[in-house]
Amino acid sequence: xxxxxxxxxxxxxxxxxxxxxxxxxxxxxxxxxxxxxxxxxxxxxxxxxxxxxxxxxxxxxxxxxxxxxxxxxxxxxxxxxxxxxxxxxxxxxxxxxxxxxxxxxxxxxxxxxxxxxxxxxxxxxxxxxxxxxxxxxxxxxxxxxxxxxxxxxxxxxxxxxxxxxxxxxxxxxxxxxxxxxxxxxxxxxxxxxxxxxxxxxxxxxx
Amino acid sequence: xxxxxxxxxxxxxxxxxxxxxxxxxxxxxxxxxxxxxxxxxxxxxxxxxxxxxxxxxxxxxxxxxxxxxxxxxxxxxxxxxxxxxxxxxxxxxxxxxxxxxxxxxxxxxxxxxxxxxxxxxxxxxxxxxxxxxxxxxxxxxxxxxxxxxxxxxxxxxxxxxxxxxxxxxxxxxxxxxxxxxxxxxxx
Numbered sequence: 574x575x576x577x578x579x580x581x582x583x584x585x586x587x588x589x590x591x592x593x594x595x596x597x598x599x600x601x602x603x604x605x606x607x608x609x610x611x612x613x614x615x616x617x618x619x620x621x622x623x624x625x626x627x628x629x630x631x632x633x634x635x636x637x638x639x640x641x642x643x644x645x646x647x648x649x650x651x652x653x654x655x656x657x658x659x660x661x662x663x664x665x666x667x668x669x670x671x672x673x674x675x676x677x678x679x680x681x682x683x684x685x686x687x688x689x690x691x692x693x694x695x696x697x698x699x700x701x702x703x704x705x706x707x708x709x710x711x712x713x714x715x716x717x718x719x720x721x722x723x724x725x726x727x728x729x730x731x732x733x734x735x736x737x738x739x740x741x742x743x744x745x746x747x748x749x750x751x752x753x754x755x756x757x758x759x760x761x762x763x764x765x766x767x768x769x770x771x772x773x774x775x776x777x778x779x
Numbered sequence: 780x781x782x783x784x785x786x787x788x789x790x791x792x793x794x795x796x797x798x799x800x801x802x803x804x805x806x807x808x809x810x811x812x813x814x815x816x817x818x819x820x821x822x823x824x825x826x827x828x829x830x831x832x833x834x835x836x837x838x839x840x841x842x843x844x845x846x847x848x849x850x851x852x853x854x855x856x857x858x859x860x861x862x863x864x865x866x867x868x869x870x871x872x873x874x875x876x877x878x879x880x881x882x883x884x885x886x887x888x889x890x891x892x893x894x895x896x897x898x899x900x901x902x903x904x905x906x907x908x909x910x911x912x913x914x915x916x917x918x919x920x921x922x923x924x925x926x927x928x929x930x931x932x933x934x935x936x937x938x939x940x941x942x943x944x945x946x947x948x949x950x951x952x953x954x955x956x957x958x959x960x961x962x963x964x965x966x
Binding site for chain 2: 575576577578579598602638639641642645646649650652653656657661662664665669672673674676677679680681683685688689692709710712713714716717720721724725728743744745747748749751752753755756757758759760762763766767772
């Protein structure tokens with residue numbers, strides 16, 4: 574039900590570490606906001622497009638992912654062109670699209686598991702300070718992925734129950750049974766986690 | 780944070796994901812279709828409170844960022860956060876926190892039903908609409924160069940739908956409070 578948006582491959586971007594990719598994305602993103610020359614922004618856009626379309630993502634899939642983002646950007650930039658100038662709108666377009674394409678390339682070349690490992694590693698310093706438990710992140714991700722199909726089944730049975738009684742399926746009559754049905758399992762799940770000792774207490778717990 | 784709180788956070792994140800799979804409803808008098816997922820901020824704040832609600836959204840935004848198609852319509856990935864409306868996605872976290880904070884202050888056990896409805900409605904409008912737009916709109920303006928007044932005018936089209944969502948979230952949150960109260964036990 575929830576497959577990542579990444580594709581397998583051996584491109585340089587696939588082999589690069591997650592931290593490196595995120596650092597490059599951050600630096601490029603910030604750097605592009607300091608430039609307003611089209612002589613830099615258009616080549617940056619071209620490079621980002623080249624990187625994005627060579628990640629191994631099927632061309633149609635690659636285009637269909639961009640569509641909703643491109644749509645919003647175009648509407649906003651038509652407004653920008655109208656209120657300010659065409660040049661400014663063009664600068665914003667190439668800058669935003671360069672960042673979006675590069676971000677899309679990072680998503681396409683990074684497995685979700687690698688992201689979770691990297692987040693856990695990045696949280697280690699905070700873990701040592703006792704602010705968060707880095708291991709909880711992986712546990713929480715696991716719980717979400719484990720329970721989405723179950724909750725979707727809850728939704729389907731509530732919908733069937735509506736239909737069996739000839740009721741219209743409305744958000745209002747769906748939401749409260751869905752939420753209560755899901756959250757009332759929290760105690761049992763928490764007990765099961767504690768019984769298995771997944772979250773060992775800290776040595777010096779405050 | 781107890782294991783129960785962690786589980787509640789994760790389950791609520793999973794609920795938000797499922798809300799994105801429910802087909803959107805169109806109401807006759809509103810131009811924009813209503814997606815169940817966009818009520819998540821109000822629901823999370825009003826039902827599991829400020830801290831747990833905001834954490835549920837931290838987890839949800841991370842799911843988007845790591846490239847899971849959890850947004851309604853099967854969207855996801857870093858590109859959406861980097862796009863023009865990324866501020867609305869990151870803004871979900873503070874918006875949920877504020878919604879929860881207000882709901883925790885205004886809604887108490889043993890109050891009249893009307894006061895509880897009023898409390899949840901105020902929390903949903905302030906957190907889920909005011910705070911969210913206060914973050915989302917300047918972001919749009921900053922990344923696209925569109926003047927803020929133009930962005931604000933365009934956003935007006937979404938306000939009627941957002942008010943309907945606040946009403947639905949209020950009714951749902953009050954029903955959950957009556958059936959399985961979680962808000963009073965603050966995390």
